[in-house]
Amino acid sequence: MTSFHLNILKFSNIIKINSTTSSSRLLQLRNMSLLKNKSGPIKVADKVAHFKQDVWSIFTPLAAQLNAVNLGQGFMNFPPPDFVRQAAIDAINTDGCNQYAHPKGRSRLLKALAKSYSPLFNRTLDPETEVVVTAGANEGLYAIFAGFLDDGDEVILMEPFFDQYIANITMNGGVPVYVPLRPHGDTNKIMSSSDWKLDINELRSKITPRTKIIVLNTPHNPVGKVFSKEELLEIGQLVQEFNLLLISDEVYDRLYYKPDVHERIANLPGLWEHTITIGSGGKTFGTTGWRVGWSIGHKDLIKTVLSAQTRIVFCVNSPLQEAIAISLEEAEAHDYYEKHISSYEQRREKMCKALSDAGLPYTIPQGAYYVLANIKGIKIPEDYEYPENLNGRPRDFKVCYWLAKEIGVVAIPPSEFYCEGNRHLGEDYARFAFCKTDETLEAAAKALLKLKKYINE
Numbered sequence: 458m459t460s461f462h463l464n465i466l467k468f469s470n471i472i473k474i475n476s477t478t479s480s481s482r483l484l485q486l487r488n489m490s491l492l493k494n495k496s497g498p499i500k501v502a503d504k505v506a507h508f509k510q511d512v513w514s515i516f517t518p519l520a521a522q523l524n525a526v527n528l529g530q531g532f533m534n535f536p537p538p539d540f541v542r543q544a545a546i547d548a549i550n551t552d553g554c555n556q557y558a559h560p561k562g563r564s565r566l567l568k569a570l571a572k573s574y575s576p577l578f579n580r581t582l583d584p585e586t587e588v589v590v591t592a593g594a595n596e597g598l599y600a601i602f603a604g605f606l607d608d609g610d611e612v613i614l615m616e617p618f619f620d621q622y623i624a625n626i627t628m629n630g631g632v633p634v635y636v637p638l639r640p641h642g643d644t645n646k647i648m649s650s651s652d653w654k655l656d657i658n659e660l661r662s663k664i665t666p667r668t669k670i671i672v673l674n675t676p677h678n679p680v681g682k683v684f685s686k687e688e689l690l691e692i693g694q695l696v697q698e699f700n701l702l703l704i705s706d707e708v709y710d711r712l713y714y715k716p717d718v719h720e721r722i723a724n725l726p727g728l729w730e731h732t733i734t735i736g737s738g739g740k741t742f743g744t745t746g747w748r749v750g751w752s753i754g755h756k757d758l759i760k761t762v763l764s765a766q767t768r769i770v771f772c773v774n775s776p777l778q779e780a781i782a783i784s785l786e787e788a789e790a791h792d793y794y795e796k797h798i799s800s801y802e803q804r805r806e807k808m809c810k811a812l813s814d815a816g817l818p819y820t821i822p823q824g825a826y827y828v829l830a831n832i833k834g835i836k837i838p839e840d841y842e843y844p845e846n847l848n849g850r851p852r853d854f855k856v857c858y859w860l861a862k863e864i865g866v867v868a869i870p871p872s873e874f875y876c877e878g879n880r881h882l883g884e885d886y887a888r889f890a891f892c893k894t895d896e897t898l899e900a901a902a903k904a905l906l907k908l909k910k911y912i913n914e
């Protein structure tokens with residue numbers, strides 16, 4: 458090649474570079490002008506854009522606004538026990554409790570959880586590998602879904618389900634699949650939560666090659682059902698047959714009423730390797746705002762929960778972990794669990810009597826702190842006016858609004874705990890939370906008597 462040819466080559470390269478630069482610059486300028494022309498709100502991600510206003514942000518503010526008796530959201534309106542509160546004060550006053558914890562949890566809490574739960578799981582739990590502390594049970598669930606779901610993986614939920622599950626699944630690329638618990642018997646009469654049954658063949662029919670997880674909730678919110686060993690064996694058999702992960706949401710595990718006992722599915726033969734059990738410090742010690750929960754399971758499962766949750770919250774708030782650790786250590790000495798159950802037994806009785814006196818049929822819960830009442834017979838004037846945010850919502854939303862406004866008691870509409878296609882299964886009910894003081898339950902009982910004249914016999 459001559460020097461002339463070489464020069465031509467160099468020159469054409471320069472031109473090429475320049476022309477590439479200028480065309481990309483043009484493109485950039487065009488995009489910028491498009492950007493400048495764009496107006497309006499910043500686009501919301503598709504995974505969030507479809508969220509409707511959640512049921513809690515409708516009914517909790519409504520209770521305050523109307524000064525109604527609030528039996529809606531499941532939180533206690535009484536303080537945690539003295540020893541639990543003192544534990545939090547002591548933790549904050551202890552050097553070393555106020556900085557980051559290890560992502561898996563503070564060592565004292567991991568040890569206290571392992572000690573407290575080992576007898577309940579019939580095994581010696583390793584605090585280092587089989588337990589992880591989460592920011593409430595809710596973040597634990599989110600971390601499990603984040604850790605195990607690929608896009609399009611299916612998660613089977615039993616209806617009615619705790620509404621938070623759905624967003625936790627879909628935000629992590631999963632697809633919820635539904636199977637309802639159905640009441641067997643006359644729903645116009647008082648029934649037991651054990652009458653709400655899962656059709657195991659219906660559950661089997663929902664399993665596909667994309668099924669990854671089944672979520673179980675026992676004791677159940679909002680039905681109050683405590684699954685029997687026989688029912689758990691049937692579910693467990695499917696889990697093993699299809700090699701699935703089972704999430705057992707047992708946040709109400711310390712709250713079940715005689716003669717029922719809380720059985721743990723992770724204890725059934727062959728299921729430890731398949732199950733992550735979720736627990737809650739908030740439910741156990743009446744501290745729902747502390748956001749301390751845990752996941753317990755086989756080390757290979759917990760390892761994944763930990764790696765996801767490290768990237769979600771890094772670690773859970775440290776002093777309140779210490780406080781829950783101390784509470785677990787001291788609970789037995791205070792006979793806490795027995796007293797806890799018997800105080801809730803009394804509340805359950807008060808709640809059920811209030812509904813009986815008002816003329817509403819209901820489901821007696823075997824566990825947890827909710828009663829589902831049948832509101833089908835309540836007759837509301839046809840021309841009653843509802844606020845705009847209830848447009849298009851099922852009948853139970855309307856009845857719960859009316860209940861709050863005209864009767865003065867707030868309950869939660871459980872159709873929110875069903876998928877779109879099955880909402881009708883929930884719209885004849887309202888959920889009353891009884892984790893409230895005697896005064897509150899008595900005020901509710903009095904107000905509910907006003908219902909009598911609106912109930913069709």
Ligand code: GLN
Nearest residue numbers: 513529530531532621678
């Ligand atoms: N688990 C409680 C309930 O069902 C709280 C729900 C919530 O605050 N999102 O009422």
